Amino acid sequence: MTTALFTPASTAGLSDGRAAVSGQPLSAVTGAEIQAPLIQGGHVRYANLDYGASAPALSVVSAYLNEILPFYASVHRGAGYASQISTSVYENSRSIVRDFVGGRPDDSVIFTRNTTDSLNLLAGCLPVQDGRHTGEVLYLDIEHHANLLPWQGVPHRSVVAADTLAETIEVLRAELQQGGVSLLAVTGASNVTGEILPIRTLAALAHEFGARIVVDAAQLAPHRRINISADDVDYLAFSGHKLYAPFGAGVLVGRPDWLDAGTPHLAGGGAVREARLDGVSWATGPARHEGGSPNVLGAATLARATQVIAALDPAQWTAHEATIRQFLVEGLQEIDGISVHQIFKDTDQKTGTIGVVNFSVAGYDAGLVAAYLSAEHGVGLRDGRFCAHPLLKRLGLPSGSLRASFGVGSRLEDAQRLLAGLEELRQTGLGWDYVVDSGRWIPANDTRSYPDWAPNTPGTAGAAPCSED
Template sequence: MSTATFTPNAAATLPAAASADVARSVAARPLAAVTGAELQAPLIQGGHVRYANLDYGASAPALTIVSAYLNEILPFYASVHRGAGYASQISTSVYENSRNIVRDFVGGRPDDSVIFTRNTTDSLNLLAGCLPVEDGRHAGEVLYLDIEHHANLLPWQGVPHRSIVASNTLAETIANVRDALSQGGVSLLAVTGASNVTGEILPIRELADLAHEFGARILVDAAQLAPHRRINIADSGIDYLAFSGHKLYAPFGAGVLVGRPDWLDAGTPHLAGGGAVREARLDSVNWATGPARHEGGSPNVLGAATLARATQVLAGLDQDDWHAHESGIRAHLVEGLRKIDGVTVHQIFSDTDPDKDTIGVVNFSIEGYDAGLVAAYLAAEHGIGLRDGRFCAHPLLKRLGLPSGSLRASFGVGSRLEDAQRLLAGIEELKRTGLGWDYVVDAGRWVPANDHRSYPEWAPNTPGTAGAAPCSTD
């Protein structure tokens, strides 16, 4: 197993002259096997084609190794912590050891708490209830940028906070963060590790040093960064880190918050219930400390276990191959998009280096076409899945001049260069011949008119028949 680690903003380790050729070669095939890799998608014009999944940024497919592991441990699934039975003892051991595996994966400090949650959003809401309080008032403000996902934006609006509008360059934005911190009164700097909209990576080590210089701590939303780069909490100076299993090739909706225990042990328990207490009385309670304080109720044992197993798989990847695979697909896609008339590739900062400061996320728009219509066309006529909308980052999309949304292609270890090539071919066909089918708006979403495709009988609704999608504007 490779022990090398990627640090955000670290330069690629491939020799410069060979990087492009090596990256293209590695990108031609999946780096790791995922479930659903050969899924056949029905086309509106008839026939089927291999589904090109370019929506990893929303939920990534499960690694086949993780799926096999789930089947291995499922017979032992039982309630944890207070069961004397054989299965309960095994499940407890698996669940608690998952904390150690996850802590090792992110280079955590020995005393860092590892709390399992539902997802990154849940983790950040948990931390919002643990901010330091003095004399009944919050001891400081939370500082964040306008480029954040709503998960790292909305929880802080209920506590003292201050926001910064990012500048056109990353250098100017970092300077603005320094100015804001120097004014004092900030207890926590909350930043994304990598933008879920554009894939741009922030310089976490530099931001952590700034936060600490002015007496604040730093929280990193790593929902997008963790599936694409190795992170080392101790080396990077990160105080709190949150990420999600469903973006890290694990099923069952588990998330995690890793970080310094003092705030967490003193904070408001995230979910009042069994297991979170030392002693409960009819009208009062003594709360536990440690992860148990915030894990009230029966935990998601299988979610935590599969999340931990996924981190082991990623930790075992060759770091050079991992970077080359992703950068090869991204470079090919960006280069191809920029050659198509009317297509614009979007990024936040003009000084971002696409070779080392981005993950497998590409954001773009097509002049004259609604993003939702393009997404529906690509799905129905080409079997390509990608995301459209505002990506739960409304302030950022407005700032980018995309108030009605854009398109996002995202990929990972199970992707192949062919996926990007098919997307480019689909867009080129759209520009050349237009839509090949009629589309209508149903429940706020573009769908093919008179959709006659068949779907699995166990699927409760076929596209276009469900109620308004809650993420239709996300």
């Protein structure tokens, strides 16, 4: 393969010749034309292939924010004009989100900080009798930490996934047959490899043995339509920052009985019916877990984003994403020394995946490759262990790998630029010297300028070990 293949709007590498909606975005996002400075001089349009961590806000959502921001005020207890509007916007957001996921009429919709927060909330609502939990939580070793760590504080049972999805389902069946499981916790789509799990099948399996199911949909919701009523899913959690909305809002949707009886997630104002000096009567419904002033703008923009996503033509949406993914995977497989990773041998790479591709480059640290692609090619993607340490060890990648992720604002050109950069790396090596600073690879003697308002230039702040939640 040579870099000549990677020209704008090219469909080289696509075995069936499909084009990704002329290689253009499916929906407009903010920041789509950001100019990234290159270490060797000049600028290039930033190729954002890090949607899986935090997606850019939809342009429609940004416009909506500017429309409602002047009316931002207190909610629920304010008699003023702005407070009444803010309350209406906030509460209506619940109905919008419930409709987006195909929720049942009585499902609770609780706004949280993110998916991690939602799943920790649910962990505090597992059934208890006589001071003891009535069952265990069952989960696989492929989970994001958000759907792994909250369950370690309650009775739990972890299972190593098999080499195929079919075999993994049978492994879960064997565990459930042993009894004692109250909740099956699964991801909707892997944040590491993009592989989709069969939610409806797993829900039926859990219910067959008297358990409920919760789905971590942080990655699935931005890429596929979900219907928890049709799939008979009990609880669903996802995050606004992965669904093209700003302000760090998340949501938990699901059956109200456990939630109404569970430990209030955040003790404070609004979560009570009556507070006394020596006790409290807690509220039921979403208020029970939304103590304090809520993230009104976060909930509102999350709801608006779901409306935009719900209005997309499903066939066009999946075709846009699948075409970019196929082009990228086939291109990576043609470059010597690059390995594309997946969990299950029987995953259909065309229909059983979302816009996430995981790979590694032989002879290079993943962080160094990411720094090189950013500095020399203006490509942004993820490196590390993706808050899924057990899975990375399972894949034989204990020190990490690389992940390209994309969505409705992506262009075929973004994938082409990534492939061209990797081909150049394999043919000629690094074009600049790189050093490790605060645990991260950065270009040596970096003199590129950044916005005056940016508090730190890259590499000057300590690197967080895991920030995908």
